[in-house]
Amino acid sequence: MVSQTRLEYGFIGYQVPVFPRASRSARVRVPIRKKSGNNEKHAFEILVSVAGDFLQEGETFVPPNCKKDQQNACKNRVLKEQEDEIQSSKCNLSDKETYNEKTLSGYHQIRTVNKFSHAPDQFNLKPYSSLKGFDKLANVSGRNANHSSELGISSLISGEFSVGQFEDAGAELSIIQTVKSETLQPTGSLDALEMDCKPPHYFCSGSKTSLFKDWTTLGPSRRSDTIETVSRDDNGNYMADQRIKNLSSSRRWRVSPNLNGGASFRNDGKRRKIFHDGRTSYSRQRSKRISPLKTRDFFNQCRFYGSDRGFQLDDRFNSAADKRVDDDNYCAAIRVASSVASPHPHPGSRDCNVKLRIKSFKVPELLVEIPTTATVGSLKRSVMEAVTTVLGDGLHVGILLQGKKVRDDSKTLIQTGISRDGKHRNLGFMLEPRHAQIKLPRCLGEQGITSHATSFTLDPRTSSISLDPPVVGCINGAQRDHHLVPSLPNISASTTLPNSQSGVSVPAISGEALAVVPIHHRAGRREFVQRRIRRPFSVSEVEALVQAVEKLGTGRWRDVKLRAFDNAKHRTYVDLKDKWKTLVHTARISPQQRRGEPVPQELLDRVLAVHAYRSQQQAKQQQLKSGV
C-alpha cells in the first residue's frame, strides 16, 4: 500500500472587489502519494492552479509558506503556461490588455488589469490549515463576517471544494462541490428561506485563466432587497453577482444537529445520509469544461465540478410578487415573475461588457393546495418539503430570451443576442430544478416561461406534498378534485368479513393527477435515489384500502392495488401493505397516541376485525400443519 499524505490548503473568505456583499470561499484538498518526492511541489501547483481559477481580475493569490525555489518553479511554470495560453489561444482576445498587463506580483496574479470603475483592492487569499468545517468558511469573510454568520441556511449549504484523486502527473483532478450540513431545523416559523452556495465556478480546466462563468451569491438575508446581476463579457470570461430578492425576512433556518423540525425533517437516517454526504446527494454537479485553452500535463485532465445555487423563497403568499389564490380550492401559488431592466453601461466598462440587473428570479412554480382545516404549521412544513425536494436536486439558472429558453451554454452572449443594448427587457432568469427536467404542458406554459417550471401540490385531504410532473396533465385544484375518491356507500359499522359479497362499488383511488416523485434524473448519473415524498394516506384512501382488504384479505396486495388503487400511481402494493400494517397498529393503540389525520374509529374497527379474522385463519392453518 502506498501511504497517503493529505495536504490541505485552503483559501477563504476574500472579498470580491466591485461587489462588496459577495464573498467567496473555497477549500482545496490535495491528497497525494507519499512516494513522490515532489509531492509538496505538486500539491502546491495544484493549489496555485485552483486558486488561479478562483481568482478574478485584480486578485492575487499569495501561497502559504512556500519556499523560494518552489515559488520560482511554480511561478515559471505558471508564466510559461500563461504564455502558451496566450499564444495558443484562439479565443479572440480583443482585450489584449488583460494579458499584456498581467504581472505576477506576489506569486500568482490573475489579470491585474483593473477594468472596474473603482479600483479593486488586492485581495490575498489566505490559507488556512484547520479544515474543521463550514463554520470557518462562513465566519471568515472579511467585511462580510457579520452577515455571513447570519446566513443560516447559507452556512448549511456552504460548499466545499476538494481536489482529489491526484496521483502524480497526468492524474485526474476533480473539484467536486459537496454540501456539508447537518440537518435542518427551523428556528421558528419559516418565513424566509434562503440558500447560498459557495463558489459557483465553471472552471476553466487546468488553466490559469479564470473563467468564471457564473457566480451567484446571496446577499445577507435582511439587507438585500433586490436582485442584482452584473455580468461582464470579458472575452469569454463572465462573472456575475446575483443577489436574490429578499421577499421577506424574519426567522430563518439554521443548522442544527438536533431535529424537531416536523415530519419532513425527522431525524431520519436516510435523510441525514443524504444531507451529510454532499457527494452522494444533490450537491453533485455536472462538470463543465469550457476552456478553449490548451492545458498541459496534470492540469490537462483537471475536471472541475461546481456550481452555485441560491434562491430565496417566501411562503407568505400575500407578499409574493405575483399572487394567485383560488378560493374554491384553497389553492395558492407562489410566483415570482422575472424581469430584467435595461442595461446600464458600466462607466468603466468596454463595449463588450454587458451589465444586467435582475429584479427577480422566476422560481419554479409552487402550487400549494391545502384544506382550511390544516394548520399553518403543516402548511409551512409542506412548503418546506416541497422546497427541499426541489433543492434536493439542486437548482440551476435558466435563461430566457424573448420567452425562449437559451439552452446552448456554449454560445457567447453576443451570439445569443444578450449583449445588444436595449434588448434586455426580454431577458429572463429562472431557477430550475437541476435534475427534474420537467416540462409543463402547454396549458401551463404561459409566455413560454414556465416551460421548465415545477409545481408542487398538496393533497387537499392529506396535506401531503408532491412534485407534479406536468406531463401528467394540467394540474390545478379544480381539476384535481374530480379525481377524488367517489363517496363511499354507507356501509354499516358492523363487521364486514372478507368473504362477504357486498354488492357495493369498490372505491378506487385515482391518483394520476396527484404527484409523482421527481425521479426524472439524468440517466445513469444518479448515484443516490431520492427518498420518496411522504404522503400520508387520506381517510378516503384508508377506506378504500380497508374495503379492498375486506374483500380480498391480506396477502394479496397486488390485487388490492389493482382493485382499489390502480390509478394511484404513487401507491405501490408495498405501500398498501405497509399502510395496512400501520393501520393495525393504529387501531390497537389509544386514540391519544395516534398521530396525523385521525382515522375514523369505524374504519379502525373494521381493520381490527379483518385482522383478527385473518389472524385466526392463519392460526388454524398453523394448527393443521403442525397437528398433522
Add this chain to the structure above:
DNA sequence: GTTAGGG
C-alpha cells in the same frame, strides 16, 4: 415480480 417483515 410479489410477499412478508424488520428498520
Add this chain to the structure above:
DNA sequence: CCCTAAC
C-alpha cells in the same frame, strides 16, 4: 417509506 430475504 425503505430495504430485502424469500418465494
